Amino acid sequence: MQRDERTPDTSGLTDLQYREIVNQIRLQPAWRAESDRACSFYDGNQLGADEVAELEARGMAPIIINQIKPLVNSVLGLEAKTRSDWRVVADRDEQQEMAEALSAKLMEAERETLADQACSEAFAGQIKAGLGWVHVTRNADPFGYDYRVEAVDRSEIWWDWQARKPDLADARYLVRERWYPTESLVAYFPGEADMIRAVGSGWAPEWMDLAKTDERMMRAYDSEHRSGWLEQEWRNTDSGLVCLREIWYRVPVRAKVIKLPDGRVAEFDKKNPLHALAAAEGLATVREAVFTKLRVSLWVGPHKLQDEDYGSNHLPYVPFWGYREDRSRVPYGVVRDLIPLQKEINARRQKLQWLLASKRVMVDSDALDRNYNDFTDLADEIARPDAVVVLDPGRRNANGINVETDLNLTAQQFQVMTEAGEAMQKVAGIYNAMLGATDGAKSGTAIQGLVEQGNTMQAEITDNYRFARRLVGQRLLELVTQDLAGVEVTIDAGEEGKPRPVTLNRPMVDALTGLEYRENDVSKALVKVALNDVPSTPAYRAQAMTMVAEVIKGLPPQLQAPLVPYFLESTELPKRREMADLVRKVLGLGEDGQQPDPEKVQMAQMLEQLQAALADARAKLQSKDAELQIKAGELAVKEQAQQVAAEKAAAEVAKLRADTLQTRAATAGQAMAITQHP
Template sequence: VSDIKSQPSQWRQESATCELYYDGHQVKAADKELLDSRGQPLLIYNLIHPTVNGVLGMEAKTRTDWLVKSDDKEGMEVAEVLNERVNEVARLARAQRACSDAFARQCKAGIGWVEVRRNDDPFGDPYIVEEVDWAEVWFDWHAKRPDLKDARWVVREKWLDLDEAVLYMPQKESLLNTVYHDSWEPMDLATTSDDLSHTLVSAWHVQQETTLHSSDWMSADRKRVRMFEVWYRKPKSAPVIELNGNVMEYDSNNKIHVALRNNGHAKVYRAIFSEMRRAIYCGPHLLHEGASPYPHNEFPLVPFFGYREGRSRVPYGLIRNMISAQDGVNFRHSMLTWLLKARRVLMIEGATNMKDVELQEQLARVDGIIKLNPDVVREMGMDRVFKIDSELGVATEQYRLMEHAQTMIQDSAGVYNAVLGKSDSGATSGIAINSLVEQGSITLSELYDNYASARQQVGSLLAYLEAERLGSKPQTLSLYANSSKPTKTIEVNKPGEGGYITNKVTMLKKHVVMADIHTTAGYQQQMIDRLMQLMGSLPEQVQPLLLMKVIELSELPGKDELIKAMSQLLGVSVSKEDLTEEELQQLQQQEQVKQAQAQMQQLLEQEVLKERQLKNQETEVDLLLKRANTTLAEARVRQVDANTEHEQAKTVDTLSKVGERDQQMQEAEFAHKVQLEQQIDTLIGEMMSS
């Protein structure tokens, strides 16, 4: 409390004023009374509202999802599971909306908060991610880092109904009722010895010594109490154990820790670190104190800082620099409207018999009648007796100053026309306008960097909580990848050889980053338009592939099935991991049919080859017969040419021998032909049987 009192308090009033200006409450009570006394109209021309909305719209149109990445290859599958689970619980908890609401407070007041906690309601979603009013949160002013990782404490206040507070802490029911109803009986309590009475006696002494007024933490019009939840880091020095890059506090009573240390498998050393703890107060009364109930060692409250002053570290947003220009616009607008209808009268005494109030009423009317004293007019002349001055020249100058103040509002915040959808450079194409928007957002880079860092921290807290919910039990999880059907299954916490779990979720070395893929409908439609323009300039065989990408970016129902069907028609290979069980069975059946067709084709080719071999053998037999006939004819010619009887005798003898040889050759030829016919019959039989 003393630390809070020493902090600069002016910034909270400035932040509240900035939010009032955004909502249109831009005139103080004293200024309003002054305008009423002048008869000047109260006009508010709120230019802060659309300017800030332009920045908020950019955040809505460039929103991205969270992405869980593993720091090593071993945890890639587990990170893939955790990534889908984190984005799913983020959608259920409406984390995107909570971050957007915090970004709105970041732009207006200079700071916003998002709380990530478990949901105590068993019938609701597992986690609650909600924006917290900056007026309900105090933080360590000595912290320098924007994520408050060097802060010692963060305090959040919350008003609870008395019966609700009792349900959350039933063991403190007597204390809460006694404190609220102020039903102390210190003398009777001091004489008793039970634990409850000692607690009440201690609380009574605290109540007597506190400097807080009861109205600061109790509501008289309704039974409510003001609870303070204090998150603080407690530094400690203790031994830690390190195994495979994972570090945890060493427990001498843990047999596994002791065995790892004695065997030299793990490193044990003393280190200095901080432990997150939580304390709950009802006013000055301590109701609970203990270690943080969350698996992470971080604050469950994430700050969304806009800008911070260099010396005082006071947070501020876009509106603080716009207030002076907005006041100028309102004043000039009110003054200009007043001057256009205001009339200043210069007249001498007795120029008219009308009273001043009646004269002002007639001057304010378009058809007003002013009766002058004719005797005074004849004596001194009209110009010297009565003159009306409208001060139109002053009105022109007021209008110029108002236009200048309007320009100053955007210039002081660094928000230009391109960001607000206004183009004063003549750009008409979508690409040129997007380039102007990107250039205009350069001046807001620090604002968006702080926002991206805070959103990343929110995703990291969700990843810790979801990893704890998955636990350490072996289980098989299905991945859907934005599809209505499971596309992949992954086993986590599966024990390997020796019982060692290689993919334990709670031991995953992970970090959460912002995905590069935008998920907003405007961004997807812009990409579709660009792809459709590009499609006309591509070859026809490439256009179907680009069309598949267009369908993927669209919001067509059943687009996954359509893309798979187009992939099969185009012959594009589809990963088996992306197929359902039914589609995988169909693919296996198609592969079996293709294998059977390939086997039939191979058998047909073998049969054709055998037929060719038989034809080749028949051709060889015919060649042998022709050669034998040719040899026989030549021998007969030589017999006819013999001139002598001796030669004739020899010829006769030779012919007889040739006849014998011819008969032998015919017999051999016949036997060979029979053998060939048998081989052919055998081959034909084999073909018929196969």
């Protein structure tokens, strides 16, 4: 369950439509008990209570030889061994760079959400029970990763039985039932806290008192009692749990759609200037069409908590189908066909055990001494290794008691049991080579042929798994692109060890029109998810490395050298890139692994020499410039010193002249005074 922050819609699914969906679910074929039985046989719970009681009455232990589990595990191991990573492919060449960036982001989401583990769990349900589910959604936990990919138990999900498409794109509804504590729902729906607590308690007296004064609570109480729902279907007052139903349903809509020039089709929005401009200029086609919108409605029993438009037309739940019956469309897995043979093996084993311990007794009526034992005591004692039987000494026939064991039948029982085990492998399409045996095959090619033959037998269920796994990646990519739309972000993309930054949604301005647009616009990406052709498991990589090493060893020496750097880069060594670059440098190889052209090398050397000479000339010129600058500085200093000395001399001369004039003036004054006063 995930609470969305969008404004709830009070319309949507009505009570009558809700009741109709639940009634349709009740009328569906009862296949879940058979699927549970198949999973029980895989777990080793293969005997019923009546069978165990019968064995105990015979004095026999309930022996089970579980041959289903190793056969199923071999198929599950095949999935783990051949698992492929997701990659994003673009429909247009100009979007390849954006597809690589989205691939890097999708790989990050795959690692952080543990999507591989979720798909493996769903594949296990696909093989055992015939159906598994994976849920792809945003993570409601603010402290966790942005997205969540988890396996869902098949008992929680119900779907439209009339749907025929494997991804349920034509299903009218899908329902998930899950039990929650009352207070957990209160935390997600605080506006409905009183109603949730009231229905969770079974309308305890204090809530009934509130309902008498609260009109909304009273309507909820009346609606619950008029609905006729069985309480045990959605409420457990002892544990305080209530069942929340997520109902995903499609609503048919008739509206206008627009096909944009880049090939995308969207609902026409006349308020969108791009839609209006494209339609006015004749760059896009607008037409009326009928399509469906996906909505989600949340219910607790007969009470609706929320109903809103999901915003996407793809279900967040991905089914992993096993096999399906032709007429009834009932899903089933590999185990269902193995159950009769497994029961035969168990029965033959029990019969074999019984034959080994059984005794056939032929006794005369007067053979036993009735004072010590009777025929009941004889039957109990005869199977014991320390049996004690007291005979009547006055019996008419000395050989009146005869004990026989028929061990001939044990060999026949053992043979039939062995044949049943071999038949199980044939029914499951699993050969001994897939289990580690060679079946007499001597060469590796013959053994590989047996393995491939077994894989061919599982072609249908394998194709279903690959289709479902790709859908999980597609759902996760949709969430990633929604969050990246309109946000400028740089992602390291490219091959491992050679990352290159790719910027998405970069704002740009068209030089011709002056209009703003976004380069590598994620919202306009025409991309889809595909599975890599090469499995990504460590075992497969090690096997591939061994094969490549053998191929390189068989090549001529002149071909081995260019391949060595690539071989090192494909390993998982810590410094593989540094080692590969060193090998290229020593061998004189370029990044593409080719020997350089002699003419290009000569031209490069000449260019290097010219560049070195130019650098030397620049250095010498810079040295001359430095000397001239130093000399110019010295001359400037000298000129400044001379100017200071000249200014100092002029000042001294001026001072001397002033002193002389002052002296003359003083002398003239004295002479005048003497003249006036002789």
